[in-house]
Amino acid sequence: MGDDSGTSAVVEALHCTTADGLSLEAEVSVPDGPVGTVVLAHPHPEHGGSMRSLVTSELFRSLPAAGIATLRFNFRGVEGSEGAFGGGVAERHDVVAAIDRLCELSDVRPLVLAGWSFGADVSASVVDDRLAGWFLIAPPLRMLPAHEFVAGFEPRPKVLAVPENDMFRPPDSAREATADWVNTTIEVVAGADHFLVGRTAKVTESLIDFVGALR
Numbered sequence: 177m178g179d180d181s182g183t184s185a186v187v188e189a190l191h192c193t194t195a196d197g198l199s200l201e202a203e204v205s206v207p208d209g210p211v212g213t214v215v216l217a218h219p220h221p222e223h224g225g226s227m228r229s230l231v232t233s234e235l236f237r238s239l240p241a242a243g244i245a246t247l248r249f250n251f252r253g254v255e256g257s258e259g260a261f262g263g264g265v266a267e268r269h270d271v272v273a274a275i276d277r278l279c280e281l282s283d284v285r286p287l288v289l290a291g292w293s294f295g296a297d298v299s300a301s302v303v304d305d306r307l308a309g310w311f312l313i314a315p316p317l318r319m320l321p322a323h324e325f326v327a328g329f330e331p332r333p334k335v336l337a338v339p340e341n342d343m344f345r346p347p348d349s350a351r352e353a354t355a356d357w358v359n360t361t362i363e364v365v366a367g368a369d370h371f372l373v374g375r376t377a378k379v380t381e382s383l384i385d386f387v388g389a390l391r
Contacts, residue, residue, distance in 0.1 A: 217295030
């Protein structure tokens with residue numbers, strides 16, 4: 177996964193603590209007068225994914241400029257986070273810890289959980305009453321058994337931003353895999369593959385619009 181750790185917003189380094197006692201490396205950017213909040217979950221740890229991967233970094237840079245308080249974190253075992261890879265199951269604790277931490281810092285709503293690739297699949301397996309919706313970017317929808325994607329059966333809205341040329345789960349396959357999900361929209365990212373190089377602006381725009389629609 178590509179990296180882009182630059183951001184023009186003020187960034188605070190911090191840690192999140194999981195229910196099973198791990199300390200996770202994180203960063204947050206809270207603009208003045210935020211209009212929403214987003215937690216970002218990164219791609220697969222065993223394939224080089226981290227909170228500094230391309231799409232996660234682009235969102236972390238762009239969302240605060242649009243007035244959205246944003247927290248990104250490293251899953252357990254990645255860079256400065258304690259623990260070891262948990263197969264996508266233990267990582268649910270990491271997502272909830274990130275939600276907890278962002279809610280400590282800002283009570284602004286709506287709160288959206290946004291994940292890319294592995295992070296999207298883990299996000300789809302997390303249901304939390306504080307969430308207004310889920311934004312799943314290039315979800316493979318195979319990191320966990322289908323019945324564990326419990327967010328799909330929540331009445332709260334989901335958007336799947338699916339690259340037109342995704343090599344793991346293209347749009348038609350994503351539609352089939354989520355046919356029984358409720359309140360779910362699939363947005364095709366034209367001209368993009370799974371890694372979204374050169375197409376991150378479209379994903380950013382879609383997420384900003386999604387947060388705005390939930391206000």
